[in-house]
Amino acid sequence: MRADAQRNQQRILDAAEEVFTHRGASASTEEVARLAGVAIGTLFRHFPTKDDLLAAILKRLLARLAQEAATLGGADGLHIFFRRLVEQAAAKRTVVALADVSVPAAVGQLGEAVGQLLGQAQTAGTVRGDVRQPEVMALLVSLCQGALHGGWDVQLQERTLDVVFAGLAAQAPLAGSLRRPPPRPGAVGGRP
Amino acid sequence: MRADAQRNQQRILDAAEEVFTHRGASASTEEVARLAGVAIGTLFRHFPTKDDLLAAILKRLLARLAQEAATLGGADGLHIFFRRLVEQAAAKRTVVALADVSVPAAVGQLGEAVGQLLGQAQTAGTVRGDVRQPEVMALLVSLCQGALHGGWDVQLQERTLDVVFAGLAAQAPLAGSLRRPPPRPGAVGGRP
Amino acid sequence: MRADAQRNQQRILDAAEEVFTHRGASASTEEVARLAGVAIGTLFRHFPTKDDLLAAILKRLLARLAQEAATLGGADGLHIFFRRLVEQAAAKRTVVALADVSVPAAVGQLGEAVGQLLGQAQTAGTVRGDVRQPEVMALLVSLCQGALHGGWDVQLQERTLDVVFAGLAAQAPLAGSLRRPPPRPGAVGGRP
Amino acid sequence: MRADAQRNQQRILDAAEEVFTHRGASASTEEVARLAGVAIGTLFRHFPTKDDLLAAILKRLLARLAQEAATLGGADGLHIFFRRLVEQAAAKRTVVALADVSVPAAVGQLGEAVGQLLGQAQTAGTVRGDVRQPEVMALLVSLCQGALHGGWDVQLQERTLDVVFAGLAAQAPLAGSLRRPPPRPGAVGGRP
DNA sequence: AATGAATGAGAGTTCATTCAT
DNA sequence: TATGAATGAACTCTCATTCAT
Numbered sequence: 151m152r153a154d155a156q157r158n159q160q161r162i163l164d165a166a167e168e169v170f171t172h173r174g175a176s177a178s179t180e181e182v183a184r185l186a187g188v189a190i191g192t193l194f195r196h197f198p199t200k201d202d203l204l205a206a207i208l209k210r211l212l213a214r215l216a217q218e219a220a221t222l223g224g225a226d227g228l229h230i231f232f233r234r235l236v237e238q239a240a241a242k243r244t245v246v247a248l249a250d251v252s253v254p255a256a257v258g259q260l261g262e263a264v265g266q267l268l269g270q271a272q273t274a275g276t277v278r279g280d281v282r283q284p285e286v287m288a289l290l291v292s293l294c295q296g297a298l299h300g301g302w303d304v305q306l307q308e309r310t311l312d313v314v315f316a317g318l319a320a321q322a323p324l325a326g327s328l329r330r331p332p333p334r335p336g337a338v339g340g341r342p
Numbered sequence: 343m344r345a346d347a348q349r350n351q352q353r354i355l356d357a358a359e360e361v362f363t364h365r366g367a368s369a370s371t372e373e374v375a376r377l378a379g380v381a382i383g384t385l386f387r388h389f390p391t392k393d394d395l396l397a398a399i400l401k402r403l404l405a406r407l408a409q410e411a412a413t414l415g416g417a418d419g420l421h422i423f424f425r426r427l428v429e430q431a432a433a434k435r436t437v438v439a440l441a442d443v444s445v446p447a448a449v450g451q452l453g454e455a456v457g458q459l460l461g462q463a464q465t466a467g468t469v470r471g472d473v474r475q476p477e478v479m480a481l482l483v484s485l486c487q488g489a490l491h492g493g494w495d496v497q498l499q500e501r502t503l504d505v506v507f508a509g510l511a512a513q514a515p516l517a518g519s520l521r522r523p524p525p526r527p528g529a530v531g532g533r534p
Numbered sequence: 535m536r537a538d539a540q541r542n543q544q545r546i547l548d549a550a551e552e553v554f555t556h557r558g559a560s561a562s563t564e565e566v567a568r569l570a571g572v573a574i575g576t577l578f579r580h581f582p583t584k585d586d587l588l589a590a591i592l593k594r595l596l597a598r599l600a601q602e603a604a605t606l607g608g609a610d611g612l613h614i615f616f617r618r619l620v621e622q623a624a625a626k627r628t629v630v631a632l633a634d635v636s637v638p639a640a641v642g643q644l645g646e647a648v649g650q651l652l653g654q655a656q657t658a659g660t661v662r663g664d665v666r667q668p669e670v671m672a673l674l675v676s677l678c679q680g681a682l683h684g685g686w687d688v689q690l691q692e693r694t695l696d697v698v699f700a701g702l703a704a705q706a707p708l709a710g711s712l713r714r715p716p717p718r719p720g721a722v723g724g725r726p
Numbered sequence: 727m728r729a730d731a732q733r734n735q736q737r738i739l740d741a742a743e744e745v746f747t748h749r750g751a752s753a754s755t756e757e758v759a760r761l762a763g764v765a766i767g768t769l770f771r772h773f774p775t776k777d778d779l780l781a782a783i784l785k786r787l788l789a790r791l792a793q794e795a796a797t798l799g800g801a802d803g804l805h806i807f808f809r810r811l812v813e814q815a816a817a818k819r820t821v822v823a824l825a826d827v828s829v830p831a832a833v834g835q836l837g838e839a840v841g842q843l844l845g846q847a848q849t850a851g852t853v854r855g856d857v858r859q860p861e862v863m864a865l866l867v868s869l870c871q872g873a874l875h876g877g878w879d880v881q882l883q884e885r886t887l888d889v890v891f892a893g894l895a896a897q898a899p900l901a902g903s904l905r906r907p908p909p910r911p912g913a914v915g916g917r918p
Numbered sequence: 919a920a921t922g923a924a925t926g927a928g929a930g931t932t933c934a935t936t937c938a939t
Numbered sequence: 940t941a942t943g944a945a946t947g948a949a950c951t952c953t954c955a956t957t958c959a960t
Contacts, residue, residue, distance in 0.1 A: 680868025
């Protein structure tokens, strides 16, 4: 019966992703069970808590993303990954709505993959050397959230990504002059 | 008794901001009433629906931000505004969590204020001329969302903002080469 | 200020009749106050309880009916009164929905008027002599209730009244043969 | 567990009939649940809406009556049925109070059964031939309503029924002379 | 192991009634 | 006396979770 159980687990996860993606995290567990074709009791046997279910689905999603990131590489891998994620953000409302249900391990996994991409981009010269992984992750998450809540059209998405990419690529060292109580900057990121 | 009513209205709004900020939009109306020190009926007399309350609080917040933006200006007004907002993002979970309750008018107001700041920054040369207001708003919202959900520390926040600021300031024209199916890396952000 | 008070009382009663007639007895007092153009406090000053208001409106209505009955008379007065009442039953949902809020005095008043009509009809020979007032009232109330809840059309109303009128007029003495566990009657109300 | 569910369903219906019969349709769902000995959630699992519950109980009641009618017959079946119904009217406030929740199918069922009884009575000669089913139903409903709201004693009930029975049996053709605009109106029940 | 009926706290909302102004 | 804001119990309904079958 191990096979049955495993299959159910998968069906539940798939159903949960579908439901929470479209109806948001406040959708009912019962609807998930219905879509998965299992009884509510079965669902709770596999995931004792709704949060557990949310965490599981988030974890799986992040793992998938990490894996996807791993298949990319080269000078523009990071850029491609960014764009793909942002494009899917709305569809994957989950990533976003469930951010609270932190799953550090899974996030770490994705972080590593992104770190790899970052390294390669820097080696290739498409991203400046003093950018570090945490801020890249921060930007990634931010843009996904923004895309989700903002309902961007393609145009806006491109223009927004362009600004971020430009920031990642700019030759000048990252500004320090602008920080805190604004003194009197000439050009931000100006001098070579 | 008009005075009492007005005072209660304020207390309810304050309480709502407090509660929804900390517990999210799914916090209960009764908790708001309790914190405001009014009976539940009073709350519903002022805001016949929970959504009405959410909309009211969001509207007030956006108006406040727009006003704040209006007091800024000059070369770095936009940057300052960005930083302030992001700093408050966690505290102002509301702006974020309630994006659905759309209050177009209020949003438009903020957009205008940001447009002003953008114009001034461009005139001063701290932001490149081909950046437009929509993407600036998109970045603003994204970073707030990210800051909120990501729990950034000060360091990370600064580094993330720096990247965005650099993107807004970069002299090179916004990339076109990287858009869409990435063909030929080589020139991200232009000069080698 | 006695004049004001009296005028308010009238306006409230009128509004109440209007509202309860159309929305049923479960309509809100506040709506009555709104239609009457007075504050809710004023309404409750005049009628300390919703039931008091319902009783007042019922009493007024019954008095009005009694008065009208008094203007009728002759061989067909009772029949006319019956028909009029039933015709209006739906419109005067009040009489019906509020029957619980018994106002014995007012009912007595109407009862007397109906008794008068009955007497005249019997004298004229349009209603048989052994019919008494209580059953006439019972029939009157029943038909009003039925008309209200049943949503009769004109045709059905006429046919139903016809049966009752025939019963009131039948030459034969009121059956006794049919009462209780049915024995084996030949004709009901048959033999003279 | 299908058995349990079914038993609960029955208990809920029984409790609902009891409660709504005594307290009217505005009685609370929770009281029904309490009397049924189930949790409120169980009640709503079986009847997702209060109206659903009301409809179910009404339907069951009407079905029961139709069935009862079907066991009767002969010359006096209709009369017996009338009397029984009126006797139970007070106990069956439900039939009455819930008329709004219309369950056309169930009503139709009862109508048919009454039609059968009517036919038999006419064949037997205890009811005149030109009476039709709709007015019989109308009288039935009216008398139930009247009995319910009027709180008739046995005597009054008998005398009232006698009048109606006489009307159903009278040899004379149904009046036509009395119909329509009886000369002198005045507006009965209209506000002055 | 799976089922799905039962649970019951809690949510949003209404409304008769009170009371400070 | 009139006003209308405030009150708070009560109501219908939802849903995460438990548990008998």
